Amino acid sequence: MSDRGKRLADIAALGDIVPETTPDRRGIVWREQEDALGERFQTAYAFHADGRVMLEWLGGTEQKTDATFTRVQDVLARLDG
Numbered sequence: 001m002s003d004r005g006k007r008l009a010d011i012a013a014l015g016d017i018v019p020e021t022t023p024d025r026r027g028i029v030w031r032e033q034e035d036a037l038g039e040r041f042q043t044a045y046a047f048h049a050d051g052r053v054m055l056e057w058l059g060g061t062e063q064k065t066d067a068t069f070t071r072v073q074d075v076l077a078r079l080d081g
Contacts, residue, residue, distance in 0.1 A: 023046075023047075024063075026046075026073075027046055027047070028044045028045065028046050028065075029044070029045040029046075029047075030042055030043070030044055030045075030063045031043045031045065040061060041058065041059060041060060041061060042059040042060065042061065042062060042063045042064075043056060043057065043058055043059065044056070044057040044059060044063070044065060044069070045057075046073060046076070048076040048077065048079045048080050049076075049079040049080065050080075053076060053079055055072060055073065055076055057069050057072075
């Protein structure tokens with residue numbers, strides 16, 4: 001199951017599906033969402049260990065991450081060996 005070109009994941013089995021999307025150059029699938037107050041935000045999904053491990057990162061209004069995300073990604077990347 002090493003198809004890194006596209007991902008489809010059922011998040012928490014609640015029917016909340018990450019769309020089948022080609023990841024960006026860093027391997028992140030982005031999704032715009034809306035909170036209970038109607039505010040829009042970006043969520044980053046990164047998959048590791050052939051899709052068995054998923055990192056979900058709740059961000060702000062732009063598709064960007066920070067140093068904390070990078071540190072977690074670096075640790076999870078060790079699973080990809």
